[in-house]
Amino acid sequence: GKDPNPIGQTEGSKWQKPRLSRKSLMKCCLVKWIIASTTQQGPGKDSSDSDLELSMVRHQPEGLEQLQAQTQFTRKELQSLYRGFKNECPSGLVDEETFKTIYSQFFPQGDATTYAHFLFNAFDMDRNGSIRFEDFVLGLSVLLRGSVTEKLRWAFNLYDINKDGYITKEEMLAIMTSIYDMMGRCTLPSVRDDSPFEHVEKFFQKMDRNRDGVVTIDEFIETCQKDESIMASMQLFENVI
Amino acid sequence: MAAGVAAWLPFARAAAIGWMPVANLPMPVAPTEKSKRQDELIILNVSGRRFQTWRNTLDRYPDTLLGSSEKEFFYNEETKEYFFDRDPDVFRSVLNFYRTGKLHYPRYECISSYDEELAFFGIVPEIIGDCCYEEYKDRKRENAERLMDDQEDNKDAKLPNMTFRETMWRAFENPHTSTMALVFYYVTGFFIAVSVITNVVETVPCGSAPNQKEVPCGERYTVAFFCMDTACVMIFTVEYLMRLFAAPSRYRFMRSVMSIIDVVAILPYYIGLVMTDNEDVSGAFVTLRVFRVFRIFKFSRHSQGLRILGYTLKSCASELGFLLFSLTMAIIIFATVMFYAEKGSSSSKFTSIPASFWYTIVTMTTLGYGDMVPKTIAGKIFGSICSLSGVLVIALPVPVIVSNFSRIYHQNQRADKRRAQKKARLARIRISKTGSSNAFLHSKRNGLFNEALELTSSTEEEQRLSKSTSLLESQHHHLLHCLEKTTNHEFVDEQYYQQSYLDAGLQNYPSRSPSLSSQDGMTGTCCTRRSKKHHTPLPNASAATHMQPLTHTHTHQQGLQELSTIHIQPLSTSRSSLNMRVDEPAPLNCQSSQITTAIISIPTPPVTTPEGDAHLPAGPAHQNVVKVSAL
16 A cells, blocks of 8 residues: 655654753763762762663562462462463553453443452552562462451451451441442442442441441451351352362 | 453452452352363464464454354364464464454555455454554555445446436446547537637737727627637537436536536526626626636546646645735735835835735745835835745745645544544444443343253253353353342343333332342242242232333233243344444344343243344244243
C-alpha cells in the first residue's frame, strides 16, 4: 500500500531539540572538570549510579523447595501457579492497580475495585504495597489447602481492615458495601441503599455474642463453626487448583 | 475474559471464601472437573515447524479450532502430534494470541492470506490488538478497493435483462460501454466546445463598415450566432431531459451539481426567448448571458481531472478559507497603515482605506502595477515593508498550504477513522462485557437445568448440555453465582432490569423476592418442591401474573399453573465473549432469550413465543424438557 504519510515523519520521529537538562550538563566533560576541581571530595561516583537504580523493580521468588515447605502445594502446582502469575506480572510483583484491574475483570457488571482493595490488603501481609509471589502462594495455600480454622482466620483478617483484632460495624459495613458494589446496578431485586446495612445488622446479630459492638476472632470462629451452611461452603473450593 | 486473566480464576475463586461467613444463603455446588489431568505439553506441527505449548494455553479459547475438540481431526497417531498443513509464519501470530491474549498483525504479511489463516483457525479478526488494528484496517480497505475496481471492470460486460432506462443510464455514466454512448459523448463534447467558442467569438470585433465604429461579430452576424446558440441549447436540453428520464432517482439527480450546471447553462437562452426586447430588462438580460459561460463546466463530465480538482477544492475549503482570512488581515493592516502614512501628501491616490486595499493587494502579490505609489517617506518605508512581507505571506504559505493540505487531509481522515473505530471499539468491549454477563445468566439457567437433570439422573442429556460451556466458564459462572448467594440478589441484564423496574413501578408489587429459580439452586430442583415454594409466599393465583413481568410479553397466560420449567438456550449463547460475533448480542438481548421460566400446563406441549421457536434450534430439547418436568 502507499505510504500514508508521504510528506513528513510521524510525530514520534520528529527531530527533537536537545534539551539543556541537568543530565546532559553533567555529561559535559568541562562541567565535570570544573566540579571535580572545585569540590575536593574523593571519587564518589554516586551521582551517576543513581540513574541506574531506576531500572525496573524486579522480584525473584524464593526457591521451589522453600515454597514447598511453607505451603501445602505440590511442586507441579507451584510451577503452574507461578507460570500464570509471571505471565500476568512479568516483574514478579503485583501492585494494587494491576490487582484491581485483574479482579474487576471477573465482575463485569459491578465495581469490584473496593473489594479488590480489601483483598489486596489481606494478601499483602508485609504491607509494602505490592504482592509478591510468596504472599500470593501463601494466601492461596491457606484458602485452598488450609484447615477450616485457618480459613476462618483468613476471613477474619480480611474483614478486620485495620488489623486490630476486632471487627467493628464500620469495618463490616465497608466490606459489605464493597461486596454489594460488585453486583452492580442491574440486579433483581435492586440493591437498595440500606441493603448492606441490613446485612451487617444480621451479621452482627449472629456473630456478636456478648453484644459489645465488636466481633472478636474467637466469637467469629465459634459462631461459624456452629453454622452448618458456612462450614459447608468453606469446603467448596477444595479442588480449585 | 482475557486469556491471562483466566490464570487468575483459581485465585478469584479462592478469594470467594471471604464471602462465605457473611452469606445467609447456602452456596451452589461447584462445577467439577470430569477428567482432572495434569497440564501437558502438546506439539503442533505446522508444515514441518514444530510449536509446543501447554494444553491449558490452547483451552483458553474454546471457540477456536485449537481450543476445541476440532483439533482432534488433525491428530497424527504415529507421531503423537497435531499436524496442520498451513503457513507456519502466520501460525506464529495465531499461537501468540493464545499465549498473550492479543492478536497481532505482522506487517509483511499479505492481508488476504492472513485473513484466510484466521478464518481457518476460527479466530475473529476484530480482536486484533490496538497496536496493529489500524494497519490491519488500512490494508483491508485497500484490498477491498482493489477488489471493487476489479469488479467494476468486470461489470462492463452487459448484464442481460436490463431495462432500456437502465441501459441509457449506464451509457450516460460510462461512455465506454457501447458505441452509441461513445458517439453521444463526443457529440455533446463537441457542442459544448462550439457553444463556448461561439460565446467568445461573439465579442470579438469583426471588420467594420467604412464609416462606423468597430462592431463585435455578435452584432454583425446576429442571425448566424442565434442559430448556433439555438442548436447548442437544443442539444443540451435534449441531453438533460434524457438524463432526467434515465436517472434511477430523479430527485437525487436533480439535486446533483452536474444537473444544476446543465440547467444554469441553458436557462438564459429560454429566459431571453421569453423576455421581450424591453429596454429596462435588457440590462438584466445581458448579465444573464454571463451565465452561459457555465457551459464550460459541463466539460467536467468529460474530464476526470476537473472533477477531482473540484472535489479537492471542496474538501480543503477550510484551509483555503484560513489562507484567505490571514491574507485579509494582512491587507487590512497594511492598507490602514498606508492610508494614514499617505494622508499628509497632496494629490494622494490613497483616498480611503478601501482604496488602499488595491495598492496592498497589488504590492503583496508582487504585481506592482504602479497606478498607485506612495510619495511620502513613511509611505515608502511602509510600502517596502508591505512588499517584503507580501513575499513572505504569499509565497511561503502556498507550498506549506499544499503540504499542509495533504497532511491535514490525511490526518483528518485518520482522526475520523480513529473516532469511528473508537466507537466501534467501545461497542465491542461493551458487547464482550455484556456477553460475558449474558453468558453467565444463560448458563445459570443451564446450570439449574443440569441440577434438575442430575436429580432425575438422565446423564446423556446432562453431558450433552454441559459440554456447551467450557470448564473455565462454568467455574467463572459458579463464582458469580456464589456472589449472588452472598448478597441475596440476582444478576439480570439491562433490559430485564429496566423492564422489571417499570413493571414494579406500574404494578406496585412489594419487593420482589429473588427469582424462585435461584432459591431452588441448592435445596432441590424437583419440580414438585418448587411448586410448593411457589405457593407459600404467593398463595393466590396471581402467582401466574407475578411471573408475567419476568417472561416475554407474548407468552400465553396459562391460568392455574402447576409446573414451571426452564427454557434452555442453545450453545451459541454461551460462547467465550471474545470470540463472539458482533451480531450475536442482538438475539441475546431479544426478548425471547430472556425467558427464564415459562409456565406450561402439563398435557400440552411447551408454549413458547414465536421468536423463541425461531431462535432455538433444539426442538427435541423442548420435548425433553416437558418430559422432565412432568414428574
